[in-house]
Amino acid sequence: MDSNSEPLISPPVTRFAPSPSGHLHVGGARTALFCWAFAKGRGGKFVIRIEDTDQKRSSDAASVGFLKDLEWLGIRWDEGPVYNAPDGSAVGGGPHGPYFQSERLDLYNHHIQRLLDAGSAYEAWDSAEELEAFRKDSLARKEAFRYRFRGEPTAEERAKFAAEGRIPVVRFRSALVAVTIPDEVLGHTVLPAGEVDDFVIRKKDGFPTYHFAVVVDDEFMCVTHVFRAQEHFTNTAKHVLLQDALGFRRPIYGHLSIIKNPDDSKMSKRDKDKVLRKAVKEQGLSAPPANTVTHEEWSSWLASDNVQLSLDGAIALATALQVVLPEINVDDFRRSGYLPEVICNFLALNGWSPGHDIEKFDNAFLKERFGLDRVLKTPAKFDRVKLLAFNTDAMNAMAHDDFVTRCRAHAVIFRPEFLARLNAEQFKLLMLATKERSKTLDEPFKSNAFLLESDESLPFKDDKSVRKALGIGATLEAGAKSGLDHLRAMHSILAACAWEHDALEHAAMEYANVHAGGKIGSVAQPLRIAASGATVSPPIWDTLLLVGKAGTLRRLERCIEWAEALR
RNA sequence: GGCCCCAUCGUCUAGCCCGGUCUAGGACACCUCCCUUUCACGGAGGUAACAGGGGUUCAAAUCCCCUUGGGGUCACCA
Numbered sequence: 001m002d003s004n005s006e007p008l009i010s011p012p013v014t015r016f017a018p019s020p021s022g023h024l025h026v027g028g029a030r031t032a033l034f035c036w037a038f039a040k041g042r043g044g045k046f047v048i049r050i051e052d053t054d055q056k057r058s059s060d061a062a063s064v065g066f067l068k069d070l071e072w073l074g075i076r077w078d079e080g081p082v083y084n085a086p087d088g089s090a091v092g093g094g095p096h097g098p099y100f101q102s103e104r105l106d107l108y109n110h111h112i113q114r115l116l117d118a119g120s121a122y123e124a125w126d127s128a129e130e131l132e133a134f135r136k137d138s139l140a141r142k143e144a145f146r147y148r149f150r151g152e153p154t155a156e157e158r159a160k161f162a163a164e165g166r167i168p169v170v171r172f173r174s175a176l177v178a179v180t181i182p183d184e185v186l187g188h189t190v191l192p193a194g195e196v197d198d199f200v201i202r203k204k205d206g207f208p209t210y211h212f213a214v215v216v217d218d219e220f221m222c223v224t225h226v227f228r229a230q231e232h233f234t235n236t237a238k239h240v241l242l243q244d245a246l247g248f249r250r251p252i253y254g255h256l257s258i259i260k261n262p263d264d265s266k267m268s269k270r271d272k273d274k275v276l277r278k279a280v281k282e283q284g285l286s287a288p289p290a291n292t293v294t295h296e297e298w299s300s301w302l303a304s305d306n307v308q309l310s311l312d313g314a315i316a317l318a319t320a321l322q323v324v325l326p327e328i329n330v331d332d333f334r335r336s337g338y339l340p341e342v343i344c345n346f347l348a349l350n351g352w353s354p355g356h357d358i359e360k361f362d363n364a365f366l367k368e369r370f371g372l373d374r375v376l377k378t379p380a381k382f383d384r385v386k387l388l389a390f391n392t393d394a395m396n397a398m399a400h401d402d403f404v405t406r407c408r409a410h411a412v413i414f415r416p417e418f419l420a421r422l423n424a425e426q427f428k429l430l431m432l433a434t435k436e437r438s439k440t441l442d443e444p445f446k447s448n449a450f451l452l453e454s455d456e457s458l459p460f461k462d463d464k465s466v467r468k469a470l471g472i473g474a475t476l477e478a479g480a481k482s483g484l485d486h487l488r489a490m491h492s493i494l495a496a497c498a499w500e501h502d503a504l505e506h507a508a509m510e511y512a513n514v515h516a517g518g519k520i521g522s523v524a525q526p527l528r529i530a531a532s533g534a535t536v537s538p539p540i541w542d543t544l545l546l547v548g549k550a551g552t553l554r555r556l557e558r559c560i561e562w563a564e565a566l567r
Numbered sequence: 568g569g570c571c572c573c574a575u576c577g578u579c580u581a582g583c584c585c586g587g588u589c590u591a592g593g594a595c596a597c598c599u600c601c602c603u604u605u606c607a608c609g610g611a612g613g614u615a616a617c618a619g620g621g622g623u624u625c626a627a628a629u630c631c632c633c634u635u636g637g638g639g640u641c642a643c644c645a
Contacts, residue, residue, distance in 0.1 A: 142568045144641045203643040210645045234640045357593040386595040437607035521604040536606045
């Protein structure tokens with residue numbers, strides 16, 4: 001038995017309780033992963049609850065889009081919002097619902113009334129302006145602002161407030177005692193008396209605050225272990241006080257360090273906008289590039305750092321500005337072609353390790369081995385380079401058939417144009433030709449866009465390596481042939497060649513032996529440029545096969561023409 | 568600023584709780600070489616860290632204190 005399995009409570013119930021959002025952030029994904037692994041590895045339950053007590057931020061149906069991301073990662077919940085997985089199975093439901101806090105108001109109000117009746121809570125009538133003044137005052141004295149009971153309003157005052165249309169909030173009467181914050185990751189620590197103020201538990205709009213709803217729900221959803229981001233650490237004191245006042249059980253707590261960017265900033269959904277703003281500034285743009293965002297969107301976006309572009313808008317703008325958006329959400333990584341199992345593995349390694357120099361593992365292993373005793377207290381920087389390396393390894397280890405299947409699944413969602421261009425056989429050929437150099441599921445598509453070009457309009461790239469391969473601008477020794485010469489010669493050879501891998505290779509080899517000193521590379525590179533437009537493509541014969549005979553010959557002709565005009 | 572937490576290669580980390588086996592291990596990145604029809608992959612080497620200062624001890628990355636640095640929090644957001 002390890003140090004954190006609790007003898008008194010088993011099996012454990014953990015929960016992931018985000019506010020509604022269309023996207024799952026990697027930090028949230030890791031929290032969910034740890035909660036899931038802990039519960040499932042001990043025969044317990046993993047619950048999802050939506051914390052939508054902020055009416056301003058609770059929006060539409062897309063508000064739980066992150067459920068799709070969780071499911072994609074292989075993290076399934078035993079209780080929570082109902083979700084129909086792509087494989088047809090239904091996830092969620094359960095006996096302790098509803099799992100949206102906005103639907104549990106009666107429950108919260110019942111318990112707030114209990115506190116009110118017991119004198120552990122009271123109504124407070126302060127206006128926003130009054131509170132602001134208090135805060136300013138505290139700030140001037142270089143103190144943290146702590147709200148304290150300000151006395152019962154007189155009947156007169158009460159009448160005046162009512163006449164003004166004021167609506168009271170309910171505040172919790174915090175005892176002036178030191179509070180121990182229980183934490184199995186950071187260690188139990190004591191908050192000095194007076195640190196917790198009389199915080200609001202019911203807002204003016206009748207909704208409970210986060211602190212109150214969490215405590216009630218954790219109790220009634222039978223949550224035994226709460227693992228959440230470190231930003232909640234100090235809040236735990238409030239929760240503990242509330243639990244004591246309400247007579248609730250106390251779950252075991254563990255606070256997880258945050259995940260940071262390589263530059264030490266906190267990883268945030270605003271990072272994409274940050275990159276774009278920088279590019280706009282550097283490139284000195286004063287209007288949105290064509291086919292990106294509307295002028296209205298553009299100007300409101302530039303007017304305030306707090307405004308975020310829509311995903312589609314951000315992607316379009318990034319393409320136009322030729323910048324790469326940082327992946328922040330799970331969905332971003334999916335779009336970039338990362339494998340869910342690799343993301344889970346890598347995420348788990350940020351803040352936890354199984355020891356013994358083990359780095360590669362799957363969720364089953366994680367579930368088996370995960371425990372709070374090996375969770376790190378230090379924040380980790382999210383290293384995309386290492387993630388990519390992990391993904392590359394997983395891609396290389398994949399069986400050919402699996403690779404093709406998964407690339408196809410990726411293409412259906414993100415690269416449909418390739419499915420339109422290639423038949424099943426060609427698709428498979430391209431995938432296998434690209435497999436060993438693909439670091440992501442998206443790479444077979446991203447790096448082979450030349451296949452989508454028409455033979456009549458494929459652009460040829462004019463750069464140093466292209467000029468070198470074609471022999472443009474170079475002086476030749478007597479009798480030697482340039483890459484361009486090879487191209488001219490190969491045109492007729494290919495025209496007479498069967499369009500099949502070995503035949504192509506054989507014919508080119510034969511030619512190279514006679515005219516290129518056996519150096520096939522000096523023939524293959526010009527061909528590659530002609531067929532793909534640049535010096536990088538899948539193995540040359542596969543490339544020609546995919547472009548097709550007619551297409552290759554036409555591209556050759558155009559390339560020769562283009563190269564001749566260059567010199 | 569008050570309160571709380573944290574600190575091993577550039578990065579993720581092992582080791583720390585139970586001081587000696589640590590001239591600090593692994594991985595990613597980086598450098599060198601090999602392989603090679605492009606780009607990649609792969610193979611073989613290499614550079615690289617206990618934040619600083621005090622203690623305790625025969626002995627400290629490991630225990631204690633201070634300094635410095637980093638983080639969190641101080642909402643009618645979660």
